[in-house]
Amino acid sequence: MARALTLEQIAAQLGGRIVGDAGVLIRQVASLAAAGEGEIAFFSDSRYRRQLAATRASAVVVGPDAESLTKRPRIVADNPYAYFARVSLLFNPRTVQPVGVHPAASVAPGVRLGARVSIGAGCVVGEGVEIGDDACLYPGVVVYPGCRIGARTIVHSATVIGADGFGFAEDHGRWVKIPQIGRVVIGEEVEIGAACSIDRGALEDTVIEDGVKLDNQIQIGHGCRIGAHTAMAGCAGVAGSTRIGRHCAIGASAVILGHLEICDHVRVSACTVITRSIRRPGTYTGVYPFDAHASWTRNAALLRHLAALGRRVRELERKLEAKESGDG
Amino acid sequence: MARALTLEQIAAQLGGRIVGDAGVLIRQVASLAAAGEGEIAFFSDSRYRRQLAATRASAVVVGPDAESLTKRPRIVADNPYAYFARVSLLFNPRTVQPVGVHPAASVAPGVRLGARVSIGAGCVVGEGVEIGDDACLYPGVVVYPGCRIGARTIVHSATVIGADGFGFAEDHGRWVKIPQIGRVVIGEEVEIGAACSIDRGALEDTVIEDGVKLDNQIQIGHGCRIGAHTAMAGCAGVAGSTRIGRHCAIGASAVILGHLEICDHVRVSACTVITRSIRRPGTYTGVYPFDAHASWTRNAALLRHLAALGRRVRELERKLEAKESGDG
Amino acid sequence: MARALTLEQIAAQLGGRIVGDAGVLIRQVASLAAAGEGEIAFFSDSRYRRQLAATRASAVVVGPDAESLTKRPRIVADNPYAYFARVSLLFNPRTVQPVGVHPAASVAPGVRLGARVSIGAGCVVGEGVEIGDDACLYPGVVVYPGCRIGARTIVHSATVIGADGFGFAEDHGRWVKIPQIGRVVIGEEVEIGAACSIDRGALEDTVIEDGVKLDNQIQIGHGCRIGAHTAMAGCAGVAGSTRIGRHCAIGASAVILGHLEICDHVRVSACTVITRSIRRPGTYTGVYPFDAHASWTRNAALLRHLAALGRRVRELERKLEAKESGDG
Numbered sequence: 001m002a003r004a005l006t007l008e009q010i011a012a013q014l015g016g017r018i019v020g021d022a023g024v025l026i027r028q029v030a031s032l033a034a035a036g037e038g039e040i041a042f043f044s045d046s047r048y049r050r051q052l053a054a055t056r057a058s059a060v061v062v063g064p065d066a067e068s069l070t071k072r073p074r075i076v077a078d079n080p081y082a083y084f085a086r087v088s089l090l091f092n093p094r095t096v097q098p099v100g101v102h103p104a105a106s107v108a109p110g111v112r113l114g115a116r117v118s119i120g121a122g123c124v125v126g127e128g129v130e131i132g133d134d135a136c137l138y139p140g141v142v143v144y145p146g147c148r149i150g151a152r153t154i155v156h157s158a159t160v161i162g163a164d165g166f167g168f169a170e171d172h173g174r175w176v177k178i179p180q181i182g183r184v185v186i187g188e189e190v191e192i193g194a195a196c197s198i199d200r201g202a203l204e205d206t207v208i209e210d211g212v213k214l215d216n217q218i219q220i221g222h223g224c225r226i227g228a229h230t231a232m233a234g235c236a237g238v239a240g241s242t243r244i245g246r247h248c249a250i251g252a253s254a255v256i257l258g259h260l261e262i263c264d265h266v267r268v269s270a271c272t273v274i275t276r277s278i279r280r281p282g283t284y285t286g287v288y289p290f291d292a293h294a295s296w297t298r299n300a301a302l303l304r305h306l307a308a309l310g311r312r313v314r315e316l317e318r319k320l321e322a323k324e325s326g327d328g
Numbered sequence: 329m330a331r332a333l334t335l336e337q338i339a340a341q342l343g344g345r346i347v348g349d350a351g352v353l354i355r356q357v358a359s360l361a362a363a364g365e366g367e368i369a370f371f372s373d374s375r376y377r378r379q380l381a382a383t384r385a386s387a388v389v390v391g392p393d394a395e396s397l398t399k400r401p402r403i404v405a406d407n408p409y410a411y412f413a414r415v416s417l418l419f420n421p422r423t424v425q426p427v428g429v430h431p432a433a434s435v436a437p438g439v440r441l442g443a444r445v446s447i448g449a450g451c452v453v454g455e456g457v458e459i460g461d462d463a464c465l466y467p468g469v470v471v472y473p474g475c476r477i478g479a480r481t482i483v484h485s486a487t488v489i490g491a492d493g494f495g496f497a498e499d500h501g502r503w504v505k506i507p508q509i510g511r512v513v514i515g516e517e518v519e520i521g522a523a524c525s526i527d528r529g530a531l532e533d534t535v536i537e538d539g540v541k542l543d544n545q546i547q548i549g550h551g552c553r554i555g556a557h558t559a560m561a562g563c564a565g566v567a568g569s570t571r572i573g574r575h576c577a578i579g580a581s582a583v584i585l586g587h588l589e590i591c592d593h594v595r596v597s598a599c600t601v602i603t604r605s606i607r608r609p610g611t612y613t614g615v616y617p618f619d620a621h622a623s624w625t626r627n628a629a630l631l632r633h634l635a636a637l638g639r640r641v642r643e644l645e646r647k648l649e650a651k652e653s654g655d656g
Numbered sequence: 657m658a659r660a661l662t663l664e665q666i667a668a669q670l671g672g673r674i675v676g677d678a679g680v681l682i683r684q685v686a687s688l689a690a691a692g693e694g695e696i697a698f699f700s701d702s703r704y705r706r707q708l709a710a711t712r713a714s715a716v717v718v719g720p721d722a723e724s725l726t727k728r729p730r731i732v733a734d735n736p737y738a739y740f741a742r743v744s745l746l747f748n749p750r751t752v753q754p755v756g757v758h759p760a761a762s763v764a765p766g767v768r769l770g771a772r773v774s775i776g777a778g779c780v781v782g783e784g785v786e787i788g789d790d791a792c793l794y795p796g797v798v799v800y801p802g803c804r805i806g807a808r809t810i811v812h813s814a815t816v817i818g819a820d821g822f823g824f825a826e827d828h829g830r831w832v833k834i835p836q837i838g839r840v841v842i843g844e845e846v847e848i849g850a851a852c853s854i855d856r857g858a859l860e861d862t863v864i865e866d867g868v869k870l871d872n873q874i875q876i877g878h879g880c881r882i883g884a885h886t887a888m889a890g891c892a893g894v895a896g897s898t899r900i901g902r903h904c905a906i907g908a909s910a911v912i913l914g915h916l917e918i919c920d921h922v923r924v925s926a927c928t929v930i931t932r933s934i935r936r937p938g939t940y941t942g943v944y945p946f947d948a949h950a951s952w953t954r955n956a957a958l959l960r961h962l963a964a965l966g967r968r969v970r971e972l973e974r975k976l977e978a979k980e981s982g983d984g
Contacts, residue, residue: 432760434760434795450778450796452778452796454752454795468796470778470794470795470813470814470850472794473752486796486814486851487814488796488812488813488850488872491794491812491850491872492810492847492849494849494869494871494890496741496869496887497737497741498737498738499735499738501885501903502885503867503869503885503887504738504742505741505745505847506740506741506744507744507745507747507748507749507750509684509685509744509748523814523851524851525849525851525872525873531685531686531687531690532687532690545873547851547871547873547890547891563891565873565890565891565908565909567889567890567908567926583909583926583927585908585926586908596946597949600944601909601926601927601943601944602946603926603943603946610948611948611949612947612948612952613946613947613948613949613952613953614943614944614946614947614952615944615952615956616944616959617956617957617959623960623963627959627960627961627962627963630962630963630965630966631959631962633966634962637965637966637969640969640973644973647976647980
C-alpha cells in the first residue's frame with residue numbers, strides 16, 4: 001500500500017474542507033507528536049493543543065473550532081477522529097492477512113465460504129460453518145460446527161466461537177451435562193479481538209449483531225444477544241442469556257450477570273458489575289476507589305460494619321430529636 | 329443422532345412417571361417458548377408458568393408439584409432440569425467431535441491415549457502425557473509434557489494445561505525463574521471450557537479432581553487443588569497454592585487469592601474477591617453495587633473517608649453521652 | 657538432566673556457605689514437606705519452621721538467621737529463595753521444549769530467528785517478525801507481522817502478540833476501524849504466560865521492556881509501555897496508552913485504565929482498579945471486602961446511600977454544636 005495522495009485527492013474521496021496547500025503529498029498517518037514529512041495527524045482533544053502547535057506533520061485533520069489553531073495545511077472535518085480513521089484506511093489495509101485459506105488451516109468439508117475470505121494458519125473451522133464475504137479469521141481461531149460469521153467480520157487469534165455453553169444440571173451433588181445445541185450467529189462488520197470466547201447457545205442461538213466491536217479476552221455466555229453497534233472493551237464478560245441493546249458501550253473488565261436485559265444506549269463503566277437489568281439509557285458505575293494501602297485498610301474495615309454505622313446515626317438522630325422536643 | 333423415541337421409551341431408560349399419551353414421539357429437546365411438534369421441553373421455575381401454559385411442545389418434563397399445570401403429555405420427575413439434561417443426552421451427543429486423533433494435531437511420541445479418545449485439529453500434546461478413555465480435546469488445546477487427563481474429561485478450544493506457573497524469586501530487583509517441575513493432574517468427567525489456563529505445579533502437582541466443571545477463561549494457578557464436583561463460572565481465577573473443597577460453586581469473575589483453603593460446600597458470588605480462607609460452608613459475597621454514575625461518584629467519594637466518618641460518629645456519641653450524664 | 661551434584665559443587669557455582677556435610681549428593685529440588693533422599697529444599701518464611709524441623713530433605717537452603725534451626729546439611733545464603741531458584745536451574749531446564757522450529761509451526765518467509773530459538777507446534781509467526789537468541793515460543797503462540805521478541809524471552813501457549821488494538825472512531829453511531837500500524841516490541845528475558853494478549857500499537861509501538869514477567873490471561877492494550885523488571889500476576893489488564901514504570905508489581909486481576917502513568921516501584925494489590933496516574937512509589941489497594949452474603953447485603957445497601965449518611969452526620973454535628981454554644 002505504499003501510495004501517496006495529495007490533500008486534494010483525500011478530500012475528493014472523503015469530503016472535508018482544505019485550508020492551505022491542497023497539493024501536499026501524504027503517504028501515511030501518524031500522531032501529532034511523531035508525525036513528520038509526508039504524514040498526516042489529527043487533533044480532536046484540546047489537551048493536545050501544545051502538540052498541535054509543535055507538530056511536524058505535513059497536514060492535520062481538525063474540527064471547525066480548531067481551524068485557526070495551526071498554520072499547517074489542514075482538512076477541516078466535523079468529526080476529525082473518524083475522518084482520520086478513514087484517511088488511515090486509504091493508506092493501510094483493514095486486515096493484513098492475504099485472502100484465501102492458509103494451507104495450515106483445517107476447514108471441515110461442507111463449510112460455506114464467501115468471496116475473498118481469509119483464514120489464517122492454525123484456524124479450525126467445523127462442519128456446517130458459514131462465513132460471509134471478505135471475512136477474516138486471523139491465525140488460531142476456532143469455529144465450532146454450525147456457527148455463522150457475517151460478511152466483513154474480523155476475528156483475531158486464539159478466539160473460540162461456539163464452544164459449549166456452561167450448562168449443567170445439579171443432581172445429588174453431581175453435574176449432568178446439558179448438550180448445547182444452539183449455534184453462534186455473528187453479523188456483518190463485527191470485529192472480535194484476540195483470546196475471546198463466545199459460547200454456543202444451550203437451546204437457542206447466541207447472537208452478535210451487525211457492527212459489534214469486541215476487544216480482547218471477552219467472554220460471552222450461551223444464549224446472549226449483543227445488539228448492533230455495541231462496543232465492549234477488553235476482558236469484559238457477559239453471563240448466559242443476557243441481552244444487551246444496541247449502541248451500548250461496555251467498559252474494560254465490566255461484568256454483566258446472566259438473564260438480564262440492558263436497553264439501548266447504555267454505558268457501563270470499566271470494572272463495574274451489573275447485577276440487575278437496566279431499562280434507562282445512561283452511564284452506570286460501581287468500582288471500588290483505590291487508595292494508599294493503609295487508607296484502604298482503615299476504610300474497608302468500617303465498610304464491613306456500615307449497616308451498624310447507619311443504625312448508630314439513626315440512634316443519634318432519634319436521641320437528639322427527643323432532646324430537642326424535650327428542650328422545647 | 330436423528331432418532332425418535334416415545335415418552336414410554338424415554339421413561340423406560342430414565343425413569344419418571346408419564347401422564348398423558350405415552351406414545352408421543354420425541355425427536356429433540358427445546359425450550360418451552362420455542363418447542364414444537366416432536367420436541368420436549370421442561371418446567372422447573374414458576375416464573376415460566378405462562379410459557380408452560382402456552383407451549384406447543386409435544387411433551388414437557390415437570391416436577392411433582394407442577395403436574396397439573398399443563399394438559400400436555402408429560403413426564404413427572406423429581407428433578408425436571410436434570411431429567412431434561414438426560415433426555416437431551418439421548419438425542420444429542422456429549423461431544424460433537426469424532427473419535428481419534430485429527431491429522432492436524434501434534435501428539436508427541438510416548439503419549440498414552442485411552443480408548444476412544446478424540447483430539448481435534450491443532451491440539452498439541454506433549455511428551456509423557458496420559459489421556460483417559462473417552463476424553464475429548466477440542467481443537468487448539470495445548471497439554472504440556474507430563475500432564476494427565478482423566479477418562480471422559482472434555483477440554484474446550486484454546487485451553488492450555490500445564491504451562492509454567494508464575495514462579496520467580498526476586499533478587500536485587502531482577503526475577504530469577506523457578507523451574508516448574510510439578511504436573512497438572514485432571515480427574516475423570518471433568519469439563520474445562522475454552523481459553524482456560526491451568527498451570528503446572530512449581531514443585532508439587534496442580535490437581536483438578538473428578539467431576540469438576542470449569543467455564544471459559546478460567547485461570548488456575550500452580551499448585552492449586554480444586555475439589556471434586558466443584559463448579560466455577562466464566563473468568564474466575566484462583567491464585568497459586570489455594571485449595572478449594574468439594575461441591576463448591578464459584579461465581580463468574582470471582583477471584584480467590586493464593587495460599588488459601590476453602591472448605592467444602594462454599595458458594596462464592598460472582599465478582600467476589602476471596603482474600604482469606606473460608607472454614608464454614610455458606611455463601612460469601614463482596615461486590616460493589618452499581619449505580620447511576622453521578623450517584624456512584626458521590627458515594628464513592630465518601631467511601632475514601634469512611635474511617636473518618638466512623639470517628640465522627642463515635643465523637644457524636646461521646647458528646648451526646650456526656651451531655652446526657654450531664655443532664656442527669 | 658538426571659545429574660547429581662554435591663553441596664560443595666553447588667556452592668562452587670552459586671556461592672553460599674555450607675554447614676554440615678559438603679559431600680551430600682543432590683539430584684533434585686523439592687518442598688520441605690515432600691523432600692527426601694537426594695533432594696534439597698529451602699526455608700525463607702518462619703511460618704514453615706515446623707516443616708523445617710520435620711523435613712527429610714538431604715539438604716536445605718537457609719538464610720543466615722535460620723542457620724541454627726536445622727541440623728541438616730545446609731547452604732546459608734542471603735536470599736534463600738533466589739538461591740533455591742538457581743539451584744533448581746542446575747537440575748531443571750528453563751524451558752522444556754527442544755530448540756528449533758517444530759514442523760507443525762507456520763513461520764512466514766523473511767522472519768529473522770536468532771540462534772537456538774525454539775518454536776512449538778501450532779505457532780504462527782507473521783511476516784517481518786524478529787525473534788532473538790534462545791527465545792522460546794511454546795505451542796500455539798501467534799505473533800502478528802512485524803513484531804519483535806528479544807533474546808531469552810519465553811512465551812507460553814495460546815498467547816497472541818500483535819493483534820490489532822481496540823481502535824475505532826464513532827461516527828453517527830457506527831464504528832470506523834482505525835488501522836493499527838504500530839508493532840509490539842518485547843525486550844530480553846521477558847516471560848509471558850499462557851493465553852495473554854498484547855496488542856500492537858495504533859500508531860506507535862506497544863513496548864514490553866527487559867525482564868518483565870507476565871502471568872497468564874493478561875491483556876495489554878495498544879500503545880502501552882511496561883517498564884523493565886515489572887511483574888504482573890494472572891488476569892491483570894492494562895488499557896491502551898498506559899505507561900507502567902520499572903520494578904512494579906501488579907497483583908492478580910488488577911486493572912489499570914488507559915492513558916495513565918504509573919511510576920517506578922509501585923505495587924498494586926490484587927483486584928484493584930487504578931483509575932488515576934500514580935506518581936509516588938507505594939502500595940495501592942481498592943478491593944471490596946467479602947463477607948457472609950447476608951452481611952454484605954445489609955452493608956452494600958447502605959453503601960448506595962453513603963453520601964446521604966455523610967450529610968446526616970454533618971447535620972448532627974451542626975445541631976450538637978448549635979446546642980453546645982446555646983448551652984454555653
